[in-house]
Each structure stands twice: as structure tokens, then as C-alpha cells.
Amino acid sequence: xxxxxxxxxxxxxxxxxxxxxxxxxxxxxxxxxxxxxxxxxxxxxxxxxxxxxxxxxxxxxxxxxxxxxxxxxxxxxxxxxxxxxxxxxxxxxxxxxxxxxxxxxxxxxxxxxxxxxxxxxxxxxxxxxxxxxxxx
Numbered sequence: 353x354x355x356x357x358x359x360x361x362x363x364x365x366x367x368x369x370x371x372x373x374x375x376x377x378x379x380x381x382x383x384x385x386x387x388x389x390x391x392x393x394x395x396x397x398x399x400x401x402x403x404x405x406x407x408x409x410x411x412x413x414x415x416x417x418x419x420x421x422x423x424x425x426x427x428x429x430x431x432x433x434x435x436x437x438x439x440x441x442x443x444x445x446x447x448x449x450x451x452x453x454x455x456x457x458x459x460x461x462x463x464x465x466x467x468x469x470x471x472x473x474x475x476x477x478x479x480x481x482x483x484x485x486x487x488x
Contacts, residue, residue: 384433387473395474403471404461413478419450422478431479436472
């Protein structure tokens with residue numbers, strides 16, 4: 353087969369694979385139903401206040417004692433909204449913590465489940481912003 357024809361066929365085949373791959377990527381970053389502008393705003397307020405999150409993760413969630421929550425690098429899970437909710441509820445044992453310091457359940461706060469979900473919505477939104485590049 354002529355090299356030009358072969359290269360053309362390979363290019364067409366490669367381009368045919370792009371739309372499904374791009375659709376899967378877009379779907380992966382669609383906001384879960386519980387992540388709304390209202391829950392994100394409520395979560396941001398809790399993150400910096402009674403949720404106690406900013407004490408370890410920093411005011412902008414860029415890390416400190418706790419890991420950076422803005423860079424799409426997830427140490428304990430793959431970073432889905434449901435996993436973030438579960439991680440906040442369960443905490444992180446010292447042996448799995450970035451710093452060796454444990455994160456107590458709910459970060460040591462007295463947040464209720466609705467508030468935990470709001471904080472999770474905010475955290476999810478930080479690493480799933482449009483155009484955000486993965487670290488690494």
C-alpha cells in the first residue's frame with residue numbers, strides 16, 4: 353500500500369476515535385446533581401469557617417498540613433463527589449495522611465451531613481474547574 357494512502361487512513365482512523373474520547377472526558381467533569389452554585393457557595397463558607405478545613409488545607413485549599421485540594425491529585429480516592437463526601441465523613445488515619453497527622457472525621461468539626469455535602473461540593477468544584485490542568 354502506498355505510504356500516503358496508509359498515512360491518510362491512519363489519520364482518519366485516529367480522528368474517528370476523538371469524539372468518543374472527548375465526550376467521555378466532558379462527561380467525567382460534569383457536575384454531580386448535588387453540586388450547584390448554591391451548595392458550592394455554602395461549602396466555601398463552611399470550608400473557611402465552622403468546617404475547620406482551612407486550618408489544615410489553607411484558606412485557598414492549596415495545602416499546608418493537609419494536601420492541596422485544587423490540583424486534581426487525589427491521595428485517598430479518585431476525587432469523585434461521592435468519594436469526597438465519604439472521605440470527609442470518615443477522615444484520614446495518620447498512616448495514610450500526607451503529613452502523618454490524621455484528619456478526624458468531619459475534620460474535627462460538628463458539621464451535619466448536609467453541611468458535609470456542601471463542603472464536598474466546594475472541594476469538588478476546586479479541582480473540576482473548566483480548563484483546569486492536571487498536575488504532574
